[in-house]
Amino acid sequence: MSQLIPPPESAPSRENSIRMVRLLGTVSLMCGVLIVGTNLATRDRIRQNQETIMRDSVAELLPGVKKQVVYSIAAKGELKVMNGIEGEGQRFFAGYDAQGKLAGVVIEAGERGYADVISALYSYSPATQTIIGFKVVDMRETPGLGDRVRSDEGFLANFKQLDARVENGKEVHPIVTVKHGAKKNPWEIDAISGATISSRAVGRMLQKSVENVTPVIQKNLDRIERGQ
């Protein structure tokens, strides 16, 4: 008569819930500790890695450079010297030779290519107002076709002496990509045949970047020359 109906097995009891919360809490805590620990252990190494990569690229674009200074342009066109390489805003690297003389500037730029954004570095000589080197950092262009903007020797030859003069915030001759084999002027980029879209993306990238960044550099040239 006094038979008790047993509760259904799946009914969540209060005890059970507390157990779950406790377990999940412990697991999360454990994981959290692990993650933080790893982060602390690897943070310096990662930063160092990133910096090395960047500085190696700069050194590649400005051969013979012994000292590098990283600048960033804040929102109002104000120039700031940075300690590490991490920071906000448009970055560029000033490279100095053994005598401490400004050898050139390496500017970061990016533009949408065929598949994704092509990010690149190019070196710029403030003295002659020309682009003197170009290097793709990251991209997802079609292998064998668009990705030749990274390696095609004929294409990279465009950037040995590319006219990038700026007057009153406008380029004198906007940098433009022309059909393969049709380059006539120093401000033109000879496209890779069969990879027109990627080549044009590079042209647009440089044209925009030159208009945005080089006036700031020219304005603050004496400061940069002093490495401040």
Next chain:
Amino acid sequence: MTETKPSVINAENTPFINGLWRQNPVFVMVLGMCPTLAITNSVRNAVSMGLATTFVMAVSYGMISAIRNLIPKQVRIATFIAIIACAVTVVDFLVKAISIPIYLALGAYIPLIVSNCLTLERAEAYACKQPVVKSMLDGLGMGLGFAFALTCLGIVREVLGAGTFLGFHLFGPHFEPLVLFLLPPGGFIALAILLLAFAYRKERQLKKAEAQS
């Protein structure tokens, strides 16, 4: 997998070999296709991805197995994910610390190890039922099997698609690479070729076994 009974028992006893070959996660179980197809366009990427996954699996299965008796049934998936995600984050840091170019190449795919069905499947099917050492061995075996499969695919794709192996040119400067193999569709095609070879081999073994019995 049309395994006969004895070999299943056998497989339970040798978790490491099992994952590496007999129940290879890619060629036999066809799991974890996202990284298999996305990350195998060069041998280097394939090996790195495989090793990262191996590490995640071995570590997280050890942890899961250690607390397997404490995990309530209702929240086991959440627990697995938390542990695996933790291991993945650790790998993310480690890869960055080891080499930035590899990190750039693997890109978004390292965080995706969490949602790789292979990782979760083995946690659910094996690690939450077996002791710690066996679970870690299983994770290691499965992970290496995965890495092996990825490497196979990576070799096929890099050699055909770029004419190189680990960056070395194999066929001289006049080789015309089949760029297709570096692109996503090439991944599918290469995988199909390898799966076909595996299936063909298995069928022949079965026929041989039938003929013997």
Next chain:
Amino acid sequence: MPLLEAITGKRLWRGVHVPEHKEDTERLPIRRMPFAPLLVIPLSQHNGAPSIPIVHEGQEVVRGEPIAKAAGFMSIPMHAPATGRVQRIALAPGARGELGLAIYLAPYLSASQEILYGAPRDIADMTPAEIVQAVQDTGVVGLGGAAFPTHVKLKVPEGRTIDTVVVNGCECEPYLTTDHRIMLEQSAQVLHGTRVAMKALGAPRAVIGVEDNKMDAVAALRQANGSATDITVESVPARYPQGAEKMLVKVLLNREVPSAGLPSEVGLAVFNVATLAQIGDLLPRRGGLIERVITIAGPGVKKPGNFLVALGTPLRWALEQAACTDRVSSVVLGGPMMGAAVGSLDVPVTKGVSGILVLEDDHGPAHHNYIHPCIKCAACVDVCPMHLNPSRLGLLARKERYEEMETDFHLMDCFECGCCSYVCPSQIPLVQYFRISKQMNRERKARA
């Protein structure tokens, strides 16, 4: 309009142009064929319950005398096709190779073969119910090939009215010319039979549809009809399968018989001209159906023609009268599109046989032995008069997905006209697939 129809694919109906081959026999008048030494009269010559014999072995019968009675409403009596002696009542092979009970009758060669008729009567005095009974007593079935008991169709289903009797004079099957000759030679009987049907069904009008390759038949019927307005004779385009009743009513009256339904659902009743000619002839004289007109033709026949043949005549005898070549490969009862090939010449001519087609080695699809896969050329879709998708049905049949064929692709609407098989460039035996599929579905339902 034709352009629009071509674009939308919405012709009235589709079908195919098959070479007609009617020129050999269409001008030959109907001739009587001599009696065979032994007639075999199967007791199941119609759709429905087999007739019950009312004679015993050794009994002497007079031509026209009933020898079997109807087994219920869905059955008919049989009449002796000749004066003679019942030799035995035993199993005999039928056209499909099945065995069925049959009366073996040996005609007396010396007898006068006078037909035994009952007392004449006037149709005008009969009620519809009496007509239905009288038609059942004649033993007439659909002579176009379906062999459906005609009196059943003459009874109006409850709750429906029949406004028009449709008379089918199309005879779209190649080679066959029996209906053509009957319309020419027995125009009066056809019209008389039509009026009987109209009276039985209470229908105020009738339309006779004749294909436009038989304009002489149209003229003969119109002349016989005179100025009467209750019956009209209309020509329809010659195209296979124009003789299918669903296609005929669509073209004549633009009505569609509902799927799995009867023409009575849209106020129609459809009869073959030969059937009505027999009713018109037999009903006033209280006679029974003892003979019918068949065409014997085909490349394997040297003397083709239209013959009035006693029912029960074995094919061997009939073919002997028409003289065959020595390269005969197969013998088909009916026309080339829907007829059934027989495996034995001992099979007798029954009420549903409209012709005997004799094919030679290099005729027919015999030399197409290799079936290509379906290349989805859509030729079958373009010709299917029922607007089905034979291509898809064929693929499903190959995969044995019979149920899906019925539920999703209207398999049961197929009436096996053969257009799809006729046009298929891959030589896929689509109609045969559909027959098997239908049978599988019937068996599955029977099991359930």
Next chain:
Amino acid sequence: MSSARVAERVLEVRTSPHAHNAMSVEKIMRNVVFALLPISAYAVWMFGISAFFLLVTTTLASLATESAACRMSGKRSSIGDYSAVITGLLLGLTLPPGLPLWMGALGAFIAVGPGKMVFGGLGFNVFNPALVGRAFLQAAFPVAITAYTPAKALGRFTEFIPSSLAWPFMKAAPVTEWMARVRVDGFTGATPLMLRKFDHIQTDPWSMFLGERAGSTGETAALLIFVCGLYLIIRKFMDWRVPAAMLLSAIAVAEAFHLADAARYPGPLFVLLSGGLVLGAMFMATDPVGSPVTPRGMWIYGILMGAMTVLIRFLGGLAEGVMYAILLGNAFSPLIDNLTQPKTYGERRKAVAK
């Protein structure tokens, strides 16, 4: 006498119908080959021995693949049905005349092997095999497949285009120097579509009409292709609805764009004559295997492909869109088929059926 003879014979019992019209798969396919021959001949006249050997290579390679696949799967060899010849010829006609021959052979292998035989052979393939082969080549060798050479080059009957004779798996020799040497005035190596898209140069419609322009081996002579297709339609070997729908919809869409912005988008005549639109519409979209079987479905399929062609050409990154438009149409065709099942005779409305 005669009936005795009949009786001696064993009668064949076959199912109805006992008649068949004269159409057969072999006959259809053979006539398609006939229709392709004048186009191939004109291509050889325009592009010389390179085109000839390209066509021969693709045809032989696809026949060899088909035969090998049949032998491997233990089936009766199906090379007798001419479908492999069509695939080979069509593939060759869609490739640039100077494509290395080994690439042509590889493309034919992909077309017939994975493109057709893997699915079960003729009738079971989802996509047009020739276009599968071409799509593979396009993805695998993006540079070689866009390297067009001018028509009517000097000495084209005695000299190969230098790129044709590359060693297997090796790069083709550059053709720039050769082109400068053999080019007849006014002929360029870029197709009219490429000229328009990348250099904004309009090609003279008359030279496109005659096929005197750069392009794939067999796509240049629009008029000739049209006439050959018409032969097949008139002899009823091919359904007229698909090409009609495809060409008309391409014309309509192009006209709409042209009206909206005449400076940017060329008119329908250019769209029709340039690229491989007519070849695709007449010979590839009409491949019955990949197209729907229902009458309404065929119109939808054709319209879809015509519109896609123009959209890819005008708005996409590629100069030519016919290939992808047709492959897309192939992919959609089962769906179109399912959605356009014909309304059967006497079909009851649901309410009546109850």
